[in-house]
Amino acid sequence: MAVDWGDVTRYGLWTYAVLLTSWLIACIPFEICDRMRWFRRYLTQPKSRPVARGIKEQAFSMVVFNWAWLMPALVMASPILAFWFPDRPCRPSVLRFFVQVVACFLIDDVCFYAYHRALHADRWLFDKFHRPHHVFKAPFGWSSHAVHPVEMLLQSVGALVGPAALGLSLPELWAWLAVRQWQGVLDHIGYDFPFDPIGWVPGVGGTRFHDDHHVHVKTNFASVFSFIDDLMGTRYSPPSSTPAVESLASMQRKT
Ligand SMILES: [Zn+2]
Ligand SMILES: [Zn+2]
Helix, strand or coil: CCCCHHHHHHHHHHHHHHHHHHHHHHHHHHHHHHCCHHHHHHECCHHHCCCCHHHHHHHHHHHHHHHHHHHHHHHHHHHHHHHHCCCCCCCCCHHHHHHHHHHHHHHHHHHHHHHHHHHHHCHHHHHHHHHHHHCCCCCCHHHHHCCCHHHHHHHHHHHHHHHHHHCCCHHHHHHHHHHHHHHHHHHHCCECCCCCHHHHCCCECCHHHHHHHHHCCCCCCCCCEHHHHHHHCCCCCCHHHCHHHHHHHHHHHHC
């Protein structure tokens, strides 16, 4: 079968360029925050900065490896992407894009919850594919992509199911993927800013929600929508806020 170099360029290389540049643009501001003491007052885990050299090196090698294999993978997947996402011009519409992004996030997060919970439920799966990401007990922006390649693959598939189901065009796919990169980084920045509008949306977790998952690993399996964990009974709640735990703690204090 003849290689369509136009598809390889548009669907493979350009999609890779969109992913990498949007991820870098999302990471850079928080890397700058990490280097400024002033921002430490907003850290979710106050002693987590500066990030230990060994942890950074470990994250760096995982991130570089993932970005290295992603390019040939996208080139090979370009015929499938060309089939799913036609390269047709689309009339920009803020409302339509907003609805598409919300729908894609919902579908993506249901997928994310399912495979993420499965990775935690099975000891072998966890040790093999998910433990590398949980080395980072206090995440930092670019640790978003410090994951096992299998987990990266699962995330990629989850991020494509929604756009394929909704029939997004290639430009719309790129826009969605850029937003998804930004959200993945925001999950890991390690800062709980008082001016975080995403955290104010009901049913949406925000940075602290995923940060809590890195600390309390059997909870908060969703990436965006905390209501999924509420529905599934896996949402993290601080021990002091649970009456049963409070009474248990008081009993333990008495003994
Ligand atoms: Zn994480
Ligand atoms: Zn996890």
